[in-house]
Amino acid sequence: MDELGDIIQEFLVESHENLDQLDRDLVALEQDPGSREMLSSIFRTIHTIKGTSGFLAFHRLETLTHAGESLLSRLRDGAQQMNPASADALLAMVDTVRKLLESIEETGGEGDVDVESVIAMVTACIEDPSAPKAEAPAPEAKPAKPARSRSAKSKAPVAPEPAAEAPKAPEAPVKAVEVAAQAPEVPAPAVAAAPAVAKPAAPVREPAAEESGQNTKRSIADSSIRVDVDLLDTLMRLVGELVLTRNQIVRGVNDISDPVLARTTQRLNLITSELQESVMKTRMQPIDHIWSKLPRVVRDLSGSLGKQVALAMEGKETELDRSLLEAVKDPLTHLVRNAVDHGIETVEERVAKGKPGQGTLTLRAYHEGGHVIVEIKDDGAGIDVERVAQTALDRGVVTRDQLARMESREIISLVFRPGFSTAKKVTNVSGRGVGMDVVKTNIEQIGGTVDVDSTLGKGTTWRLTIPLTLAIIQALTVECGAERYAIPQVGVDELVFVDGQSGQAIEHVSGAPVYRLRGKLLPLVRLDETLGLPVRNSDRDVYIAVLQADGRRFGLVVDRVLNTEEIVVKPLSGRMKDVGVYAGSTIVGDGKVALILDIASLARRSHLAAEAAERAQLDQVDNRPRGGSIERLLIAGIGERRVAIPLDMVTRLEEFPVERIERVGSREVVQYRDHILPVIRLASLLGCYDVHESETVPAVVYTERGRSVALVVEQIVDIVEDHIEARSDLDDDGLTGSAVIQQRVTELLDVRRAILAADPRFYTEMSEITNSMVGA
Structure with a gap:
């Protein structure tokens, strides 16, 4: 019973529901005895109870339902017709099944419930279909919830026993109302079977049972209900809104010195948390x-x-x-x-x-x-x-x-x-x-x-x-510029404050920001640069949120760290999803909207700084001179070819959604930080077939004096700082030669040629800007 407890409980709940339906169906079947559809439905229900009871080794229950199944099979197949005797036999079987289930619930076994007399009634109907209406077996001395199991065609002999039902009486009115509501054609005697119990039971006898120390625990069937999943989802959304409102009230009360309001708010906070936990439990499996x-x-x-x-x-x-x-x-x-x-x-x-x-x-x-x-x-x-x-x-x-x-x-x-x-x-x-x-x-x-x-x-x-859930999560609220952002707490390892007066500082390696944390260089991502916000003029007095995601550990530079709180995750619109750095949105305690940052996306953007940090760490322990020139290169993949781009020609790496790339005349452009950025696909420049089929494309962005171009590649392979041992001057259109890098032949990109292909006036306007600055 211990190992199969959950299975038995499910069996009891479903069987009680099925029996209530069988009561209604069998009464309705008497009005339409030829309904093949209803007979088939009743047969399937009894068959289900029989099969499960056999699996759970409830043999008397299995034998009883097998007899009823045999009679229903003949009625369904037209071998005999439904008559009052058959109806009484089947209803008696339903009542006895209910008693067996209640015995199983209370004792774990089938007890001494009489099933032989009911089986005899059912068998008699099969052997002699034309027999006169049989008398149902008399109820036992201690019937289990007779009002619940009484059908609309039940016999009057049970009416004189209201006193014996007293401990179970509170359930009688509920079931009586249910039968009356769903079977209005029930004759008056059946409804009036126990007038002394029907009305006063619920308000009078329940307290008496408690005073006498009797067990008033509800049955398994009455202690659970089936709820539509959509209703649970709606309830969860409402609780989410309540959590947001709670956060706003708590934030506002903290600014008001009112002890009464503070106590009320504390109570609201407690109730909201308990409600949230209870609703979450309904969704847990x-x-x-x-x-x-x-x-x-x-x-x-x-x-x-x-x-x-x-x-x-x-x-x-x-x-x-x-x-x-x-x-x-x-x-x-x-x-x-x-x-x-x-x-x-x-x-x-x-x-x-x-x-x-x-x-x-x-x-x-x-x-x-x-x-x-x-x-x-x-x-x-x-x-x-x-x-x-x-x-x-x-x-x-x-x-x-x-x-x-x-x-x-x-x-x-x-x-x-x-x-x-x-x-x-x-x-x-x-x-x-x-x-x-x-x-x-x-x-x-x-x-x-x-x-x-x-x-x-x-x-x-x-x-x-x-x-545990995606609807409500713990988050760290930060500020960058004038905007607020939420970082899921699961990805936050620690917080670091860069104090300008203590001598701490953000360093730069190969143009990438890093921070020396306990002797190791931590690659950094500046949130203001990533989101295109106004950039700070100083790296002093900033916060670094040390994050872990996508197999990388990196730091996110923000202006301020506000607090941690529970937030409700709201989905983003399609346009916001294209940005690629947001996982959702929420409303923080002061009522303002905050975007939830996608840590995994930020981790991918830390790739450049991470490689620079690794190189710097390596330089500290290994400065052995070797032959050949030392070059810092970004390795990109284009089809089966590897192309190297000098790292000093890489301002930043971006990933653009394919649908954001537009055509203007014969050229491609993309909207980038309030500018129209010229785009050149290196696959087209080098005569390769572009096989890129994903929703986004990686791009190398080069910026000089406020003018930028984007070089689209298929993938970013690596960033290397290596001694180029062998080089070939054999070139092609768009290339300056080739070299052996990482034991593979890699083509060296003619970056000037690529930039001009994207923006023919790039260097011309650079010269004009330079001349104007010199003239000034």
């Missing part, structure tokens, strides 16, 4: 809803791979918002399949390593810090760090210098890069280089994170951090 399908996945996959895998589950009762369960299902399934395919070895391999032949895959879920943590842990081979590093080098994902600065955990995280795979062979499960990047993207889209920890030879643990 145990993670077992998606875990329940994984044993079959593990069984089938391990069998096809010739492996033995035991699946253990811990914390399957841990609850998540229902809207997040669906988002987590596919990533979780992929990680489980990957663990069975890649992680756990075959029986022979495990035995050779001294391990048990059967591997173990453990799923664990628990609450921590306002989030749900889901771990997928295997005791398999683990991830080979050296192999991951070599694969990353071979594919040009990182350089040797970068690898030298990376910890093992950072190297393992490279498996989340698109197209990355260390599989020795391609199977129908894995090895094609897709999957882990999708897992990471899907989890980050719901405001979560994914991490991996592995020990070679011992196993791997994948850890998903998922918010």
Whole structure:
């Protein structure tokens, strides 16, 4: 009973609902005995109860419903006709089923409820369909909720027993009203069966029951109702609005010295929090809803791979918002399949390593810090760090210098890069280089994170951090210029204040801002520059929010940090989504609208500064002279070709939505920071076929004296500072030559030619501006 408690509870709730419907349907069937549709519906309901009771080993209930099913089958198939005897037999069966259910609820078993006499009534109707109307069996000495189970055709013999019903009486009027409302054709005697109980029961006897110490606990059927999901969503939205109003009132009361109002506001704050928590609970579902399908996945996959895998589950009762369960299902399934395919070895391999032949895959879920943590842990081979590093080098994902600065955990995280795979062979499960990047993207889209920890030879643990809900979140409110912005608290590691008087300062490496935090250079993103706001003249007295997202740790420079508070996430319009740095909007405590920043998008924009920080760190520990010239280059991908752009010709990296690129005459332009920016696609300039099919395009923006152009590429591959050992002067239109960079032949872009292709007057107007400045 303990293990099947939830299943039995669901069975009881649904069965009671079905029985109430059967009462109404059987009475209506007497008025229209030839209704094949109603007979089929009644048959399906009884069949469902029979099947589930058999599964749960309630054999007497199964036998009783099987007899009723046999009679209904004959009525449905036209083998015999519905008559008063059949109706009474079926209604008696419904009443007895209800008594069995109540016994199961109270004692866990079927008790001594008499089913044989009812089965005999039903069997008699089958053997002799023309028999006269049979008498229903007399009720037991202690009937369970007779008013609830009484049908419109019930017999009068139960009427003289109101006193025996006293403990259960409060439910009688409710059911009586329900029957009367839905079956107005019921004869008067049936409704008036218990006049002494019908009206005074609810207000009089319920207190008496409490005084006498009797148990007034509601039944399972009466303690739960079915609610439409849309209604819950509406209720959640209303609670969100209440939270916003609460925040505004709390903010306003803090400015008023009124103790009475302060106490009232405190009470409002408490009630709102409790209401919010209660409504959120109505949307929560145990993670077992998606875990329940994984044993079959593990069984089938391990069998096809010739492996033995035991699946253990811990914390399957841990609850998540229902809207997040669906988002987590596919990533979780992929990680489980990957663990069975890649992680756990075959029986022979495990035995050779001294391990048990059967591997173990453990799923664990628990609450921590306002989030749900889901771990997928295997005791398999683990991830080979050296192999991951070599694969990353071979594919040009990182350089040797970068690898030298990376910890093992950072190297393992490279498996989340698109197209990355260390599989020795391609199977129908894995090895094609897709999957882990999708897992990471899907989890980050719901405001979560994914991490991996592995020990070679011992196993791997994948850890998903998922918010409890997406509707209301904790956020850090900051200010930049005259605007306010909200940063989801889940991505904030710490806050740093750059005090101008203490000698702290923001440094610049290769033109990119960095901050020296506990001996390490932290790449920075300036929020004012990113959003096109007026730029501060000083790097002093600013705040740095240290953020973690997209596998990167970086700092966001803002003017002020205001506070942390619960915010309600509001969706953005289509136009705002195109900007690419906002995840939503909200209304903060003072009633102003604040945009919610997309940390993952900001992390991608920190790429330039991150590379500069890595180079600076490397320079501090390795200044060994080497032959060849030292050049700083941005490596871009265009089709199968790699093109190098001098870093001093890169002002910033942008990502433009494709639909924002417009044509003016024969040229392409894009609206950029209140200017019309000329655009040139390097694929067209170099005679390549443009295969870019995504919704956005990366671009290199070069700015000089207020004039800018954008060079569109297919992807940003890397930023390198390297010794160019070999160079070729063989050039082509748009190129100045080629060189070996990262062990690959890379073409050197003629940036001047590219800029002129985008804006033929770029350098002419630069000269005019320079001459005018000299003349002045």
